[in-house]
Amino acid sequence: MAHDLNNRQRMFITLAAIELGDNASDLLNFLNEDEVKTCKPEFESYLKINSGERETKLKEKINSLVASERWSGLAEIHPAWILEELKKESPKIIGIILRYLPSQHVRYLLENLPPTIRFALPNIIEAFSVPKPILDIIKQRFESRFIPLHLSRSIEKLNFNHLYYLKSNELELFFKDLGMQELATALHGISGKSLNFLLNRLSLKDAKRLQQRIKSFKNVSDDLKKQARYTVLEVEGEHLGPENLLIEIGLAAFAKSISSSSSDLPRLLGIKLPPKISYVLKRYVAEKSQKNQKETAYERQSIILSRISSLAKENVIDQSWGKLFSLESIS
Numbered sequence: 001m002a003h004d005l006n007n008r009q010r011m012f013i014t015l016a017a018i019e020l021g022d023n024a025s026d027l028l029n030f031l032n033e034d035e036v037k038t039c040k041p042e043f044e045s046y047l048k049i050n051s052g053e054r055e056t057k058l059k060e061k062i063n064s065l066v067a068s069e070r071w072s073g074l075a076e077i078h079p080a081w082i083l084e085e086l087k088k089e090s091p092k093i094i095g096i097i098l099r100y101l102p103s104q105h106v107r108y109l110l111e112n113l114p115p116t117i118r119f120a121l122p123n124i125i126e127a128f129s130v131p132k133p134i135l136d137i138i139k140q141r142f143e144s145r146f147i148p149l150h151l152s153r154s155i156e157k158l159n160f161n162h163l164y165y166l167k168s169n170e171l172e173l174f175f176k177d178l179g180m181q182e183l184a185t186a187l188h189g190i191s192g193k194s195l196n197f198l199l200n201r202l203s204l205k206d207a208k209r210l211q212q213r214i215k216s217f218k219n220v221s222d223d224l225k226k227q228a229r230y231t232v233l234e235v236e237g238e239h240l241g242p243e244n245l246l247i248e249i250g251l252a253a254f255a256k257s258i259s260s261s262s263s264d265l266p267r268l269l270g271i272k273l274p275p276k277i278s279y280v281l282k283r284y285v286a287e288k289s290q291k292n293q294k295e296t297a298y299e300r301q302s303i304i305l306s307r308i309s310s311l312a313k314e315n316v317i318d319q320s321w322g323k324l325f326s327l328e329s330i331s
Helices: 007-030 033-047 051-069 079-086 091-099 103-112 124-128 132-143 160-165 168-187 193-199 204-215 222-234 242-255 265-270 275-291 294-313
Strands: none
Touching (some): 007 033, 160 265, 160 294, 168 204
């Protein structure tokens, strides 16, 4: 599974294209298969630029990447939250902010901004012509409306409190997987109508995965088994489709993993998730976090990090998370 390029990868490819020219794609031989799938289209797009214009255009790209890196905190926030704050700004300010956000954010925002605002946005030249001191003021003022996400590239091992480093789409996949894990915990040792009832609530693909997860189940404490069965009962899933049912069970299960040392984590995750999912997480955390037993919460945290490692190995999320998350470092 190929993943979106980050700014470091784009900078590497851009510098390679400037330095090595038509031979830049030779560097693909030093990347793994997943990295090749991710980086190759970018290499090819750069090499299609006329050789006489290439260096100038790629240097412009470098300047753009440097500028966008200053706005990388906003890039980690789900665009639905950014949209609500953008609606309070003038079209000129909106145009400046859009210029430095990732393309997938810009696409979402342009599709969801009111037409009256969208048609009043400035052109690219105007958005680029803002002096850096003014740009920094706009950035600081706008970012101050959101919880700061401190993402450091120098950390060698991540622990439970770093789960917000996962991208928005990876978090949704993680919560679905956690819902599957909670179901497997609840249903282990159960057969007959109860098992079939829940299997029938899932898609055929997920039902098969759940059965496999139950078969390969690793034992947990009796307290956790009881909790998991209660989680499944308390989630009001009648109105939910198969996909959302798993995500909601995952959110309820995650809320039971929060300890006093991880109390800030749900808020950090919340702004990376779509508002609808974020509100559900907030509700479950408010209901559960004060009642969580320390031992069971830590047991859950260990299981969560193990699932993150498995998802990385299966290439469901970025493979680097398998190396970065430490199973020994529980909050």
